[in-house]
Amino acid sequence: MQLEFHQVDAFSERPFSGNPAMVYRLDSWLADELMQHIAAEHNLAETAFLVREAQGWHIRWFTPTTEVPLCGHATLASAHVLFEMYNEPSERIDFIGKTGALSVTRENGLLVLDFPAMVPTTAAVTVELERALGIEIVDVYGSVELMVVLESEQAVRDCKPDMLALSRLPWPGVIVTARGEQYDFVSRYFAPGIGIAEDPVTGSTHCSLIPYWSSRLGKLSLTAFQCSARGGELFCRLEGDRVKIGGHARLVASGKLLLG
Incomplete structure (x- = not known):
């Protein structure tokens, strides 16, 4: 089995700055253990896995050691991949994560995350x-x-x-x-x-x-x-009980992971 991946530097216009994230667009979910192994293999702060569902793109995020409930830079990177590599037609992409509904919109040259505000x-x-x-x-x-x-x-x-x-x-x-x-x-x-x-x-x-x-x-x-x-x-x-977080993104690598 081969899986296509894309590496994006998020929150930067330049390569080798910002935060690198790995993105996998999947047809269906892999086993949790396998996704964790893949994230550990890449050894970046986050690896994002996406599967298209009726409500939007279901997204999950893994560090090299564990799955996390929310990740901004890998969501930004995922939107960049869907827009630029898979020609997502709209100006907004809806995601479903562990914390609920999220979205990324293209606005004036930026990708803008719509996330919940968490007042400390x-x-x-x-x-x-x-x-x-x-x-x-x-x-x-x-x-x-x-x-x-x-x-x-x-x-x-x-x-x-x-x-x-x-x-x-x-x-x-x-x-x-x-x-x-x-x-x-x-x-x-x-x-x-x-x-x-x-x-x-x-x-x-x-x-x-x-x-x-x-x-x-x-x-x-x-x-x-x-x-x-x-x-x-x-x-x-x-914006009320939501925060908008805008940034740039830069694709730096694409390839295939070979399994078996």
Whole structure:
């Protein structure tokens, strides 16, 4: 059996930046164990699998070690593949994931994710968290992930966490964020507990970052930069209980996986 794959750098116009995702458009679902093996073989932050169903494209996302409930950059990459490689005719693609309905729309040269807003709530600063991050913390919030506010963009860029200590915290991952210098806000995301030491650009964390920074800055439209080594730009809007997360995407590779 042969399976066609496409690798896309999401949230970037240039190759070798943004966040790489692998995309498989399938005729029917593979066994969960096989999809996990495929994701581990590619060893990217996320591998997305798509199957066409009556309500839209059913999408599932796998890290090298586990399936996750929501992923932004691999959804953006999947839409890019469907538009550019499989000639999806509309300007909007509807997806169904574990968290419900999602969509990606083409708007003014961007691909724009429509995701649920996840408003973070205040959480306690713990000794374990301070030791794991090794940096002064301003505030801590929780939603799906733990969100840690730092004093400056430079503090976010300088953060060098203890990955083993982070993996022991009772959260899938930890976001560090601060007000930006050229952008409204910046962030980084660490998730060693699910097989991702640092994710280059993370769409799903912005489900919490956008409501927080929108309230803090008094703006509904925001620009964001995830300042990992690869880096990526995100163009954000808060629309009620939804967030819009826009970005570019670049196809960098296509091929076939040989099974059996």
